[in-house]
Amino acid sequence: MADLNGRKALVTGAAQGLGEGMARALAAAGAKVVVADLQDDLGAKVAESLGDGHGSVHLDVTDDTAWETAVGQATDLLGGLDILVNNAGIEITSLLIDLDADKARKQLEVNLLGTALGIKHAFRAMRGSGGGVVINVASVAATIAFPGIGVYSATKSGVDRLTRVAAMESGKLGYGVRVNCIYPGLVPTAMGAGLANDVARIGLFGSPEEAVGAVVGLTPSGRLGEVADMASAVVFLASDEASFINGVGLPVDGGMGM
Template structure:
């Protein structure tokens, strides 16, 4: 019996794939059999991850990609198809978080989050659809996986802007899934809500809320998060990566327009 999680022959582009969750997802996709292109603005780190994946026997490459720039999306998709011979998985992982109280949010910081987390995600879906749909440059259908956040499901102090952008990712996922289905693109669109993970971004968030006086120290901030989580711990990159493999694979072939929570029950 065929393994429904086997991604052999699949071709993926992972944005923000140079570190953290993105790098973990890229590695998990490659281990499941996919060829993977890393898209990021961090060139040295991105090339290192691509080299690591190639060392595991997968086709892999790096493309510089600022997700807010449409011309770079066009180039990244073309380069992905050229480097690994196709394109049927997009992981829209690139994102940013600025911690601020509502009374202190800076418009420029808010606009930057909107640009990266919302505009970047939607441009990714736009160019994935154009490439993956019948008659596109790849033309074999596929799976789009957007990385939202548990911040879209809960109310936590000092992340109003970030929470708003990740809530938008959730809504855009569902609308895009409806369009792709109605128009016969053969592309499924889903999202993942990761819980807090002690990556560079996660640690900075904890430091920031302490700096704002919301918690006395980092341990107290992390304890507040785990206290909201029925499973009583922080999330791990590998757990988010496993969910991405599931959504990319035939194991989820009748799932679209859905959000998969990988947050230990925090948003329930």
């Protein structure tokens, strides 16, 4: 595993699922981690389980002021910040013909605006301090046309574009912050299981099991992803081993999106 000793990381949506796995992997690699989430009790439990030197903060990623507060708290706790993982996200399944504007707007705010605000505050915290790393979590949905997740797919495509523009701005303005994203495949977390149930519920598949089978059938590696697969990719991109990797999207999808 890459050596992240001395690094200071903030992971959003880290109270459960992929974010929790990423926080644990970063800590195992030596980083000090702040868990950021709306779920204060769960976030605090994850941070406590990581051991001394880690912590948690409340964060609504759609709120600019909340970002400023959370990054300030994390920086005070850790003595700086050089890794941000923009993981927080939501997925609301819907056929486009049944699109609900409020639910679509919520996905745009959490997935796209939340990531953009994270980049903003990471840049402000990291510029002039020797640089850092931002890792955004997009999705294989940004690269394939899977039915029932049109708005979610659009937001994750937007995360990809934000990543590339942010990397270019950081370079042009001398911030010294690398910005990359990963494209996770389907992982059987609560969100992944919910998607399988939802696409069956709206009639795209006969059952959740059929939906999962369809995803596996589209995946050359022949299986679903695991939390550890995504977490390992984040640790790699945060490490010096990835020091010349910048402005790219790394598929961690078993080949599904190729």
